[in-house]
Structures are given as structure tokens and as C-alpha cells.
Amino acid sequence: MNYYLTKRKKAKRSYFYVNFTDPNDSRKILLSTSVELLRRKIGISSRLPVTREKEAYAIVERAIADGLINLDRDTKNFADYVLDFWDFDTSEYIRRRNQKAPDSIGKDYAMNMLGCFKRHAQKYLPPKLNLHEVTASHIEKVIDSLFDEGVLSNSTVKRVVQSMSVPLKEATRKKWIAHNPMDGVESIVNNHKERGIYSIEEIRKILDRLYMKGTIGVTEIRKTRCKKNIWEKKPQTVKTNLKPYLAVMLAAYTGMRSGEIRALRSEQMRIVNDDFCIIKVDRAVNDYAGEKNTKGKRARSVPIPRFLYDMLIKEASSNPHDGSSLVFWSKKSATNPISTNFLVKQLYKAQEAIGITEKQRLERNLDFHSLRHTFNTNLRGRISEKSLRAVVGHESVEMSDLYTHATEEDVIAVGVAIVDIFKSIYEGKAGDGGST
Structure with missing residues (x-):
């Protein structure tokens, strides 16, 4: 040279x-x-x-x-390269990956990576930094700066690093850079906080509150504009609909994920006997990607009591959009269900109403997904591990046979166990459909 x-x-x-x-x-x-x-x-x-x-x-x-000098490569700005890399609609990398392994990179994941880089990493990188100039020091400066801010958890910082490490790995494979700068970056240990679970009594009270709010209305303290444009907190009667109640009950009774619940259609449900019905969980919905396969890309069957089936079918039949069988439909869209934010907001308001303050919720790490953990925790030991994994949707390859070979009797056995756990709720609803 x-x-x-x-x-x-x-x-x-x-x-x-x-x-x-x-x-x-x-x-x-x-x-x-x-x-x-x-x-x-x-x-x-x-x-x-x-x-x-x-x-x-x-x-x-x-x-x-050492082969660190490559004169044949084009000069690429690092930030521009990463932003283009995670642009779901134009990224050559994502297009090729999804051709080789369909649905391996979803739009929600790409948007998450893009957002992590734009919000948290880009501001700590030199604006004129080229791809071939990136070193471990640049990546570690981002990491150190984020830790100094003290706002993000370790797991979130790891996602920020991932938004850069995946593009750098691909650049190394393509020989655009001579070596991967990530090789010199220290790993980050997750400070994972165990997700909390609800008590059965708390779920019962939350369901009562959501049922009342969706039928007769409840009193909530809300900001109201008064004279001279002054905002004051005043009690108001608020009435929504039964969708938050049905979503929370589904999660509590079946362990279904939020995206799986929002994607539910009437044709996925069928009656087994006078007491139980079965839902075929074979789809989910994401905010950006729309409807897609479930996590793990495997279908499974979950049981629900007959009264819940009747309520879900009634909700689907009230869908105002012609040809749509969505249960959790939205007035604004014929194809998209209600938003995750709406369900979560109503759940949190119900929690506050029954005495779980926002501070307590954060300390206990409670959210919508905690309902799935509660379901899993309460059923463990009551039914066989095989039946539990089949209904919950275990993700390991070793358990893949359970999804297709779980018998109807196995599924109903899970339903019997969960109804027994929620017996007080079940007895109240089975008789007249009213609140417990």
C-alpha cells in the first residue's frame, strides 16, 4: 500500500x-x-x-x-448506517433475513432497535464518525454515559448496545470493517427485576371494578376545566366498555399475552361442552407489524368457562365493521383492535381504585403481563407440568411436540383447575352474568 x-x-x-x-x-x-x-x-x-x-x-x-486497512470499501457514516440498517421498509439486511427465515425480524423489533439508537446512543457519538472508525471506546462511551444518567435499567442499556452490535456484526461479515469493535466491549449484566404477581383476591377486586366501569360506570377523580381556565380535580362518573374487563379476565383465566388477546377473533373459539370452550391461540397483533404468529410461532389451545365464551361472542357480534370478527374491535379501524395502552391504562386505574398505588405497583413490578405470571404460578402443582406448558406456550424446541399432541382432556383439565382457583368469580358470573 x-x-x-x-x-x-x-x-x-x-x-x-x-x-x-x-x-x-x-x-x-x-x-x-x-x-x-x-x-x-x-x-x-x-x-x-x-x-x-x-x-x-x-x-x-x-x-x-492485521488487515485493518480496507481501501476498497465505501466511506459510511456510522449513525446513518445504523439508521438505515433498522429501517424496516428499506433495510436490505432485514429483507434478506426475512427471506431466509420468514418473520425472523418483525417491524416492532426493528422499530424498537431504531428508537433505542436514536433516543439513547446517537447523541453520545461523534456526528462525523465513519463506520470503519468505530472503536470499542466509542461504544463504551455510550454505555458509560447512559449509566451516568442513571435513568435506564441494565436490560434497556443492553438493548441500546444491541442496536449497534448487530449492524457492526453484519458490517464485519460483509468485510466493510476489518474487525468488530464489539469484541473489546465489556458485557453488561442484567439487573432483572422479578415480575410481580397478583393475589386472587386482588384480581377479583380488579375485575369487579372493571365490570362496573363497563356497565353502570364508576366515580373517578379527574381534572376538570373550571372558570378562568383553571383546572381542578373533581369526582366524575366514568363509563367505558367491557373490553378491559374481558381482556383482564382472559389473561387471568388463560395466561394469554396482550397481543394474543387483542388479536382474538370469534372463529378461534369453539364450544366443547356445557361448561367449557376452547380458544385456538394461533395469532397475535403488534402495534407496527400488525397481525402475526404467536411468540415462538406455535399454536396452542387454552380453555375458558362457558360464561366467558358467551360474553366474548357477544362482544364480537357488536363489532360495527362489516366482515370483521374481532372481539376487541376499535371504532376507529376496521382492521386494528383497541390499543395496548387503553387496556393497560384501565388496568392501572382499577388497581388504584382497589388500593394498589402507583408507587406500590412499581415496587411490586406489576403490569398486564403479571396476569400471565399469576396464572402460571397458581396452576403449578395443581396440574401436570406437561399440561401447563402446553397451555401457557413453552418456547423451547424440546417442548414443541406438546403443542400438537395436547389432548382436549388435557386442556379441559387446566380449565377445571383455574375455575377452581377463581371459584368465587365463576359462581358469581355463571349464574346471571353480573358482577361478583
């Missing part, structure tokens, strides 16, 4: 730069980069400046020998 050294003065001192020229035209510079950057890339960690020309030449030759 043809190259020569120059010195550039920045701040209070001068830096050695190496300039690689075109073999056919020495006046054309193909690449100009800092010698100290090359020193970091070859694995030498030092804060001392490179002051001797002989040392600078030795670093350059070492970088060439």
Missing part, C-alpha cells in the same frame, strides 16, 4: 495521520485516518500520544499486516 504520514494540530498538540493514496494517482487520497485510532484498533491501549515518526510507521505497518 502507498501511504505517507502527516501531522495535524488539534487543540494543544499535534497528531500523526496516515494517508493512503491511489496506486495509479498519488495525488488521490483513498483513506486518511489517525495513527492513534489505528493503535487502538490493533489492541494497544495507551493514553500517551504518538510523538515519534518511527513508532507511527510501526503502528501503520502492524495495522496493514
Whole structure:
């Protein structure tokens, strides 16, 4: 390779730069980069400046020998590369991945990665940083800055790092960069907080509250605009609909995920006997990706008591959109169900009404998904592990046979156990459909 050294003065001192020229035209510079950057890339960690020309030449030759100099690649701005990489509609990487393994990268995941990078990483990276110039130090500066902020959890910081590590791994595979800077980045340990679970009594009270709010209305303290545009908190009667009640009951009775509940259609449900019905859980819905396969891409069957089936069918029959069989339909869209935010907001309001404050909710780590954990926890030991995993939807490959071979009797056995747990609720609803 043809190259020569120059010195550039920045701040209070001068830096050695190496300039690689075109073999056919020495006046054309193909690449100009800092010698100290090359020193970091070859694995030498030092804060001392490179002051001797002989040392600078030795670093350059070492970088060439290690294959760190690629004059054939196009110069790519790192931030632009990452933003393009996670653009679901235009990304060549995502398109190829989904061709080779359909649905391996969903739009929601891509949007999550894109948002993580834009909100949390990009601001801590030099705006003119090129892809081939990225080092472990750049990534660790992002990590250190996020930890210094003290806002994000370890798991969220790991997602931010992932938004950069996946594009860098692909760039290494494509030979756009000589080595992956992530190889020198220290791993982050998850400070995972165990998700909380509800007591059966808490679920009963939450369901009572949601049922009342969806039928006769409840009193809530809300901000009201008064005279002179002054906002005051005043009690108001608020009435919604039964969808939050039905969604929470479904999650509590079946362990279904929020996306699976929102995607539910009437044709997925069938009557088994006078007491039970079965839902075939074979789809889910995401905010960006729309309807897709369930997590793990496997269908499963879950039992529900007959009274809940009747209420779900009644809700589906009230769908105002022609040809739509969605149970959790939205007035605004014929194809999209109600939003996750609506269900979560109503759940949290009901929790506050029964005495679970926002502070307590956060301390206990309670959310909509906690209903699934509650279902799993309360059934463990009451039914066989095989039946529980089949109904919950175990994700390991070793358990894949359970999904197709779980018998109707196995599924109903789960229904009997969960009805026994919620016996007080079941008896109240089975008789007249009223609140407990």
C-alpha cells in the first residue's frame, strides 16, 4: 500500500495521520485516518500520544499486516448506517433475513432497535464518525454515559448496545470493517427485576371494578376545566366498555399475552361442552407489524368457562365493521383492535381504585403481563407440568411436540383447575352474568 504520514494540530498538540493514496494517482487520497485510532484498533491501549515518526510507521505497518486497512470499501457514516440498517421498509439486511427465515425480524423489533439508537446512543457519538472508525471506546462511551444518567435499567442499556452490535456484526461479515469493535466491549449484566404477581383476591377486586366501569360506570377523580381556565380535580362518573374487563379476565383465566388477546377473533373459539370452550391461540397483533404468529410461532389451545365464551361472542357480534370478527374491535379501524395502552391504562386505574398505588405497583413490578405470571404460578402443582406448558406456550424446541399432541382432556383439565382457583368469580358470573 502507498501511504505517507502527516501531522495535524488539534487543540494543544499535534497528531500523526496516515494517508493512503491511489496506486495509479498519488495525488488521490483513498483513506486518511489517525495513527492513534489505528493503535487502538490493533489492541494497544495507551493514553500517551504518538510523538515519534518511527513508532507511527510501526503502528501503520502492524495495522496493514492485521488487515485493518480496507481501501476498497465505501466511506459510511456510522449513525446513518445504523439508521438505515433498522429501517424496516428499506433495510436490505432485514429483507434478506426475512427471506431466509420468514418473520425472523418483525417491524416492532426493528422499530424498537431504531428508537433505542436514536433516543439513547446517537447523541453520545461523534456526528462525523465513519463506520470503519468505530472503536470499542466509542461504544463504551455510550454505555458509560447512559449509566451516568442513571435513568435506564441494565436490560434497556443492553438493548441500546444491541442496536449497534448487530449492524457492526453484519458490517464485519460483509468485510466493510476489518474487525468488530464489539469484541473489546465489556458485557453488561442484567439487573432483572422479578415480575410481580397478583393475589386472587386482588384480581377479583380488579375485575369487579372493571365490570362496573363497563356497565353502570364508576366515580373517578379527574381534572376538570373550571372558570378562568383553571383546572381542578373533581369526582366524575366514568363509563367505558367491557373490553378491559374481558381482556383482564382472559389473561387471568388463560395466561394469554396482550397481543394474543387483542388479536382474538370469534372463529378461534369453539364450544366443547356445557361448561367449557376452547380458544385456538394461533395469532397475535403488534402495534407496527400488525397481525402475526404467536411468540415462538406455535399454536396452542387454552380453555375458558362457558360464561366467558358467551360474553366474548357477544362482544364480537357488536363489532360495527362489516366482515370483521374481532372481539376487541376499535371504532376507529376496521382492521386494528383497541390499543395496548387503553387496556393497560384501565388496568392501572382499577388497581388504584382497589388500593394498589402507583408507587406500590412499581415496587411490586406489576403490569398486564403479571396476569400471565399469576396464572402460571397458581396452576403449578395443581396440574401436570406437561399440561401447563402446553397451555401457557413453552418456547423451547424440546417442548414443541406438546403443542400438537395436547389432548382436549388435557386442556379441559387446566380449565377445571383455574375455575377452581377463581371459584368465587365463576359462581358469581355463571349464574346471571353480573358482577361478583
